Amino acid sequence: MKLLTRAEEFVLVAVWRLQDDAYSVRISEELESITGESWSLGSVYMPLNRLRKRGLVRTFLSDATPERGGRPKRMYRLTESGVRALVELKAVQGRLWSGIRELKPGVA
Numbered sequence: 001m002k003l004l005t006r007a008e009e010f011v012l013v014a015v016w017r018l019q020d021d022a023y024s025v026r027i028s029e030e031l032e033s034i035t036g037e038s039w040s041l042g043s044v045y046m047p048l049n050r051l052r053k054r055g056l057v058r059t060f061l062s063d064a065t066p067e068r069g070g071r072p073k074r075m076y077r078l079t080e081s082g083v084r085a086l087v088e089l090k091a092v093q094g095r096l097w098s099g100i101r102e103l104k105p106g107v108a
Contacts, residue, residue: 002093003055004051004085004089005047007043007046007047008047008050009089010031010034010035010044010047011027011031011044011047011048011051012047012051012056012057012078012082012085012086012089013034013086014027014030014031014034014059015027015076015077015078015082016078016082016083017030018030019077021077022075022076022077023062023073023074023075023076024041024044024045024074025040025041027048027076028040028041028043028044029037031044034061048067048076051082052076054080054081054103055079055081055082056079056081056082056085057076057077057078057079057082058076058077058079059074059076059077060074060075060077061074061075062072062074062075070102
């Protein structure tokens with residue numbers, strides 16, 4: 001698997017965490033909750049588009065909702081390739097951090 005950018009990784013994890021509630025605004029909110037940083041919709045859409053082009057997420061339209069004036073939401077869901085990418089990313093992260101001594105602020 002070609003490694004993902006950090007933003008792509010974060011967005012992919014957020015889509016997985018949100019499952020059936022994964023649309024741009026909720027993804028942005030989830031990322032802000034996780035990272036403590038604000039994520040603009042543009043900073044979410046760009047990685048989502050790259051992930052879609054790579055076949056790691058797919059999109060579909062939700063049912064129309066009254067709160068959106070009868071318009072549907074564009075929803076995102078991981079593909080099987082996206083799930084495999086997350087499994088591999090988690091394994092790579094584990095290998096990256098294995099054997100590292102404990103990190104403490106002020107200790108270099």
